[in-house]
Amino acid sequence: MSSRDFVYSKFSEFYNNPSTVIPAPSSLEQREFAYLMFKERFMVRHKRFENIQAFQNVLTRNVPSDVYHSCTYYEKPDLEMDKKGWIGSDLVFDIDADHIPTSCGKIHDEWICQKCKFSGKGITPEECPVCSSDKFSVKTWPCDLCIESTRVETAKLIDMLTKDFGFATNELHVFFSGHRGYHVHVENEAVRSLDALSRKEIVDYITGLGLSVLDRDTKEKFAKSKKRGVTAKNFKLGDYGWDRRLKIGMAKLLSSATSDELKSLGLKNNNLFKNKDVILKRAIEENRWDTVSGVSMATWLKLVEQVKILESANIDTVVTTDVHRLIRMNGTLHGKTGLLKTEFAAHQLDAFDPFTQAVAFKKGTAKVLVSDAPKFRMGGATWGPYKNVKVVLPTAAAIMLILKDRAEVST
């Protein structure tokens, strides 16, 4: 049996298993459904279903590799795009290790230039160092550090959505994406009708784009005065929104960072470090910014810039602003890992472990020839690293290695 056939048979077993429960999205009959055919590799789109059972029957019959539904509500979800009749759309966020710097440096990812076959490990370069083509095949890997990095971003996002935007926790649906990241869907009557431009403003808020802490007059005054090293009058931060976040972030950074760490962030004025107690108490706590000596306006602004980077959340900007978006369906398999997109309560973010709680294939083993795999966790145990060896692995681990192009079924 080929490796693909093996995975297909397992996916088929999963969708045919009567105990497989796929949660229905809200207002199911107003959403578009879509799925990628496992073998034929084409996307079936513009489907509408009356109820989850009807859709599950289709999954049983067709066994797709990936399953999606629209974040959008339509009058007629099964018509072509221009005729669907847009009603509204959930506000969705996607945080994916593919798009953010991670602490592992992605050393487990492998890229190969499609043109000259030159290859390397780590972050895929913009262009091939040999032939400067920019087309690569990339073998990614969902490592713990990658997922941890996305978890940190997700935590910041959820904090903003609840405290600043005031969404109740039951309006937030938080998911492990099934690969290496998280999704957050906001289902709230008032946000449904927001247009792309309004969503863009929400994105900018989350990512920190366009933040300016000085009002126009102060900015102009500051631009004109070339004096450095003077106490910055006029610099202050309020108690709401990003002002509040900046203050919390400053306190966090200043109370934990060493002098060298601050310098490495470009914060060279040592008074930030020396006077940190004064800054923490008088400025951040008591709002008496003008009593801090030796910190210029320029330094405050640099500090703000760094804290903004630390406190903003790295989301995929296109996903959130797109009001016709398809998103992976909760409870279905991810075609790159065999893991499930899985919902959990927002406060469970720290506790949720994808490699035990998003595992679909809990039974059986398979013998595989692994070409190359880093050490990894699956189903509560640790495996690898492997290099050109035959091993017997639990089904979930074998499937992930195969889907990640790191192993073949062996006899």
Place this chain on the structure above:
Amino acid sequence: MMDRNLSTVSASFTKSDLAKYPFLKESARYFSPIDLQIEDLISPDMHQILDRAMERVTLAITNFTVRPSNTEKHVIKDLQKEIFSFPVAIMLVAATNNSLIKKRYALAEAKQATSEMSLEPKDLLLKIAFDFGWKITLSPPDSKYEFTLYFTSFLQNASHFHAAKWKLINRKLSEGNVYLNKHDVERLLQEEIKQRIEKRLNNITLDQYPPEISEKAEELKKLAAENLGQGETDFPKIIIQEAFPPCINTLYAAASKNHHLPHMGRFALTTFLVNIGMSAESVTELFKSFSDYNERLTRYQVEHIAGERGSGTKYTCPQCSILQTHNVCKNRDDFCKRIYHPLKYYKNKTDILSQNQSETPKENSDNKNS
């Protein structure tokens, strides 16, 4: 008599409020649908109203206002006439079928309303905001900010403004509410009013107007041609690459080096080229010369964007702030500081380039003219 009966039913606005803010839903009770019969509009009784309506639009075109400067604020003599002149003015503007006049009129009405609102007490503003379905509350008297507005109502209007202070990120946002002062609320309401009027204007689709209305509409069109110019869509006939904004140059260079463009980059480049006058055909050709691309798909996408497929709407190039959000705004230059849209960049730059050309030595320009 009739008025009083009605006003006990919903006593929210006075008649003089409605004369100042005739776009409010409630003013409809002063003109029933029957009043709006087109034949009535041209009856002798209606003459005064038609005149006042004409005055509204004329002033909008010439002076960016809808009330003569000699009318004292708050003092409107004939309230009924004033209220009624508004829907008639809407009819006149719709009959011009000219988007420039529509925009201008809607904005002039909105500006007029804003200057009235600046003199009003806060609770009247609140009532006006409710008319637009805003989720807004008045802060207790001792608070630093006068209003709290739910962020979705804020965004629906503020997202159309370009100044940094209108970005949500630069606002006091807490628990879903944005804290605002009265002046902010007036400015946001202005946008809301403008949008409502534009929508009303665009919803009227009559095939034929009575001759009296059409005549006046013709007059207005002449007036607009003298006062408003041609709008901004006239780009030079040829493509002037020298005038491309930095973001587009960057995309163009990447595409010509055979590099993969992210979706938003591709969309920006295509819409830009189509909008400055390149045909879908030549854009497809251009992409073809670049790369190992999928011809069928590219042609389909480009034609879709150019409005030659699907709904038939031509997509416009995204404004700068959108390209910034998606990291497509690259290599910003000084010229960028004065514009909000890549097409505006191109327009201004081509204007400057052609000016420089016409400023070349005299004999040259004489040559051209001969």
